[in-house]
Amino acid sequence: MARRLVEVELSKGRVLAGDKIVHGLFSDTEPDFHRLGAEGARSARALAKAVRFAGEEDRTAEIPLGARGRTITLVGLGKSAGFTEEKARAFVERAIDSARSSKAASLGLVVPEHAAFSGEAAAERIFRQLALAEYLFDPFLPRKPGARLKSATVAVPAAWRRVYESGSALGAAIAEGVVLTRDLGNTPPNQASPEWIVRQARGHAKRWGATIRVLAGPELKRRQMGGILAVGAGSKNPPRLVRIDLGSARRGGPVIALVGKGITFDTGGISIKPAAQMDEMKWDKMGACAVLGILEAASRLALPFRLRAYLALAENMPDGAAFRPGDIVRCANGKTVEILNTDAEGRMVLADALAWAASDKPEVMIEYSTLTGACVVALGPTGAGLFSPSDDLARGLLDAAEAAGERLWRLPLWPEFLEEMKGSHSDLKNLGGRWGGACNAAAFLSQFVGEVAEWAHLDIAGPAYVGGDGPRKRGATGYAVALTVNWLRTRAATESTAAPAARALRRQRKRR
16 A cells, blocks of 8 residues: 655755744743744744743744745743653644644744754654654545645754754654554455455565565464464454564574564454444454554664564454354464453464464564453553563563653563463463453463563554544554664664674684
8 A cells, every 4th residue: 555644854954944834932941933044033033022922831823924825833832841752742743733724735843942852762753743644544535635734844953953864764664664554454354354464465575575474274274273273263264374574684683573463353253242343343453564564664774683573364253163162272382272252362363373483483572462451441542561571671662662652561470360361171261350351361372482581462452543433533553663663773773782792702602
């Protein structure tokens, strides 16, 4: 799918381009309008004086600039001491809304000097936010609405220019990954079958220069991947398990596995869901979509890793061949699972995907899934749950999420949760008791990671999509692309620094 993003660039001079120019001002800082150019600065000073504008929070003032319909809008940000990164995001969104309301085709954004706007992470967030400002999933709309905002220019203090240049490139790459994730996720289930996602994955893998392997029915049976076979048994659209190798030509580099749950539609199977909001179950594939979005961004940034992506694709439908409560199935690593509820299907497809990924012996394994409603109950719709036995990996992902502006919270993997998931007539059961549902599910998954010490499970059920009504708000969000790319880049920088010492240690051992 092709999706046009807003074209965003860094201002090259003092005269800021844009039909609509938005300038943020703090109430306790002397206003500096020099980035608007001489004419713009005179107009802004006159406006501020005429309406006694002093940067009061939530106050705005607007004045025409020249005779071509251009305008300057001053936005009050309040006191600088109380200004946060969340308020910085809201300021950019306010600028976008201002451009939309005036039907401007171009936006000029003046970023004030403040810690919330400084640094590469802040630059990435701003450029990503602007690039995605006009995203709308429209392939099935009778008339293409067309984006009003076509371009944006960002003006920053001169001392920030270099870091904003790198941040802009990063934001553009992540935005492309987010768009791919959203487009795949928003595609309806009558089109987005497991085989359809396979075709999309093949096309993108070819463009990335990656290799792809797809396991279908006979191979899944030969490998005894009973989990994914059971979940897909009731659908006319058979399941698929996909592996994509990106960067495999870089021999000797660390291997990082990314595993995504891709239930293209989840009725709940025999344990059928209530009718209300069942349409939202087309977004039960967001884990797999996020993994493809991560690969899109990673390929654009040429990150120095061998990434192996595993997509567990199935449709959970009820018919005469569907798996039942009471069935016992054997998964790829030999463990048996008693089915207590066919709506706990995500962990079953992930069991086989994780086992396959673990058998390839990656250095790190991260899994993404819209796994449990219990995690949404615990954290709400804006945050994802993080489960990992590795403190270093957990800390790195939490830091990366904070830098990306994506909420992530670590939850426990206590032994009691695994006890809850042990079966009476099998190794495991696929459903625990009423309490701690997200933790029980994570404990279940822990039984399929093999000897991989650094692994993490991200339950993204809350922030992966927005339900409800409204063309701009409803749909897939692209959550986890930005945080994962941030984590990969930090990991690459750390390993690059540590590499010479590691090579020296290996040479020393050889001499001994």
